[in-house]
Amino acid sequence: MLSDKKTYLNSTAKDTPLKNPISPEVHQRGCQYRLMRVRQQLIKNNCAAVLLYDPVNIRYASDSSNMQVWTMHNHARYLMVFAEGPVILWEFHNCEHLHEGNQQIDEIRDAINYSYFGAGSRISEKALDWANDIATTFKKFAGNERRLAVDKADLEGLQLLQNLGITVLEGHSLMEEARKVKSDDELAMIRWTIAVCERGIQRMHDEQRAGMTENELWAWLHFENIRHGGEWIETRLLSSGPRTNPWMQESSNRVMNEGEIIAFDTDLIGPYGYCADLSRAWTVGHVKPSDEQRRLYAHAYAQIHHNLDILKAGMSYREFSERAWQIPAEFYHNRYCCISHGVGLADEYPAVAHWGNDWQTSGYDGIFEENMVISLESYIGAEGGKEGIKLEQQVLVTAQGCQPLASFPWEETWL
Numbered sequence: 001m002l003s004d005k006k007t008y009l010n011s012t013a014k015d016t017p018l019k020n021p022i023s024p025e026v027h028q029r030g031c032q033y034r035l036m037r038v039r040q041q042l043i044k045n046n047c048a049a050v051l052l053y054d055p056v057n058i059r060y061a062s063d064s065s066n067m068q069v070w071t072m073h074n075h076a077r078y079l080m081v082f083a084e085g086p087v088i089l090w091e092f093h094n095c096e097h098l099h100e101g102n103q104q105i106d107e108i109r110d111a112i113n114y115s116y117f118g119a120g121s122r123i124s125e126k127a128l129d130w131a132n133d134i135a136t137t138f139k140k141f142a143g144n145e146r147r148l149a150v151d152k153a154d155l156e157g158l159q160l161l162q163n164l165g166i167t168v169l170e171g172h173s174l175m176e177e178a179r180k181v182k183s184d185d186e187l188a189m190i191r192w193t194i195a196v197c198e199r200g201i202q203r204m205h206d207e208q209r210a211g212m213t214e215n216e217l218w219a220w221l222h223f224e225n226i227r228h229g230g231e232w233i234e235t236r237l238l239s240s241g242p243r244t245n246p247w248m249q250e251s252s253n254r255v256m257n258e259g260e261i262i263a264f265d266t267d268l269i270g271p272y273g274y275c276a277d278l279s280r281a282w283t284v285g286h287v288k289p290s291d292e293q294r295r296l297y298a299h300a301y302a303q304i305h306h307n308l309d310i311l312k313a314g315m316s317y318r319e320f321s322e323r324a325w326q327i328p329a330e331f332y333h334n335r336y337c338c339i340s341h342g343v344g345l346a347d348e349y350p351a352v353a354h355w356g357n358d359w360q361t362s363g364y365d366g367i368f369e370e371n372m373v374i375s376l377e378s379y380i381g382a383e384g385g386k387e388g389i390k391l392e393q394q395v396l397v398t399a400q401g402c403q404p405l406a407s408f409p410w411e412e413t414w415l
Contacts, residue, residue, distance in 0.1 A: 014202070017228055022192050022271070022272070026185045029183070030188075031104055034061060034178070034183075035061055038174075039083050042083035045174055047169060048141075048148065049080050049142060049148055050080070050148070051148060052078060052175070053075055054152060055068045058078070060175065062089060062102070062104045064099055065231075066095055066098055067092070068231060075118075077089070077092050077111050087104055088137065089107070089108045090110065090111035092111055093111075112133060113126065114156070114157060115154060128160060130160075132164070134166075135161060138166060146166055148169065151171045151174075177349070179342075181369055181371050182344065183371070186274075193268070194394065196270045196271060197221075197224075197266050198276075198278075200266070200268070201266070205282065207220050209284070210256060214254050225270055234347075235250060237249075238250070238251040238262070238263070240257075240260050244281075244390070245388035247263075247379045258283075258285040259284060260284045261296075261387040261389065262282055263279065265390060265392060273345050275343050275344065275345060279377075280411075289411075292386075292387075293387065294414045294415070296381065297391075299378075300390070301412075303378040303391075304376050304391050307320075307324050307325055307376050308401075308404070311374070311402050313368055313369055313372075313399045316366065317364065321354065322355050324355065330382045331381065331382055334379060334381045335379065337351075339353070339354055340376050368397050375393065377392050378392065391410075
């Protein structure tokens with residue numbers, strides 16, 4: 001085992017949970033800022049209100065959380081935010097008590113679920129009940145305005161709203177624009193989530209050994225997240241040895257062998273619903289890497305740090321893509337899907353495409369603003385290669401450049 005590996009966390013302290021540094025005042029100010037951002041976007045887009053079904057958007061606007069993963073695919077709760085008016089939550093059966101003391105919500109009602117799971121053969125009946133309720137509420141508080149943004153909903157319900165005289169607009173982009181710039185209080189909560197995530201990474205670092213499975217190792221990240229008040233992990237992107245190339249293979253019951261590469265992407269939704277999106281790579285057993293492993297790692301490290309050095313507020317997405325680290329031809333086929341992307345309560349807008357064909361087919365322009373949080377991505381692995389390296393760093397965009405938000409060490413002795 002390598003003897004010069006620096007210990008990020010005192011191993012004697014790993015069984016003691018970290019102390020939450022977020023005060024109720026910081027949390028509340030962060031929530032108030034988020035609601036203000038939503039209302040600013042409504043006014044900017046001349047919308048009287050937005051109707052939200054995405055549980056991440058509901059959390060952003062109201063700090064309301066209930067069965068977040070389940071409600072991503074069951075339309076069992078929804079929220080309406082008025083530009084000048086109340087915040088109304090339609091909640092799942094008998095769940096009003098979950099929001100006691102929530103200062104973001106003005107009223108809670110019983111949700112009407114018109115999905116097939118909730119309504120069965122009564123879909124049309126329940127959809128009409130839903131549409132009449134939404135339309136009545138909207139017209140009560142919107143006055144003569146008719147423009148309602150909606151992030152997502154079933155087609156039948158949207159058609160019924162239009163039949164009732166409401167102009168339905170696409171609202172997902174409105175919410176992404178609201179979410180992209182963070183307040184100081186949000187950044188404090190993001191830093192706390194990253195600290196929890198890094199505790200999980202350290203636990204994986206300390207526990208990983210030859211002979212254990214990928215799933216056994218990945219479970220340590222969940223353990224540290226949940227015991228610190230975190231919520232879920234969006235993917236299971238951890239793989240070892242030949243499963244590291246190509247990327248995007250989720251953890252399995254494969255037994256890891258000493259000396260193989262192990263790489264992972266946390267995608268962790270932690271305390272207060274914020275995301276920590278980090279990637280690191282090691283050898284199984286922390287043994288000395290081969291020359292080829294070192295070469296792959298050096299390229300991935302160079303990509304992350306070149307892009308970190310050039311990114312700053314005021315730069316366009318297009319300029320960043322054009323000036324980004326050029327991926328060598330042997331690794332281009334297996335490149336990561338984007339150079340960078342936003343991070344907040346989850347992965348967020350923008351996702352910046354690689355320069356060249358990717359930019360031509362899927363790139364879009366915009367401007368990096370101060371207090372955006374961005375994850376810089378790298379995957380280096382040759383097409384048909386034996387292994388690959390996945391690295392990722394989460395940063396804060398400032399006028400002077402990028403500030404890394406994560407401090408878990410790189411394998412700099414490999415360089």
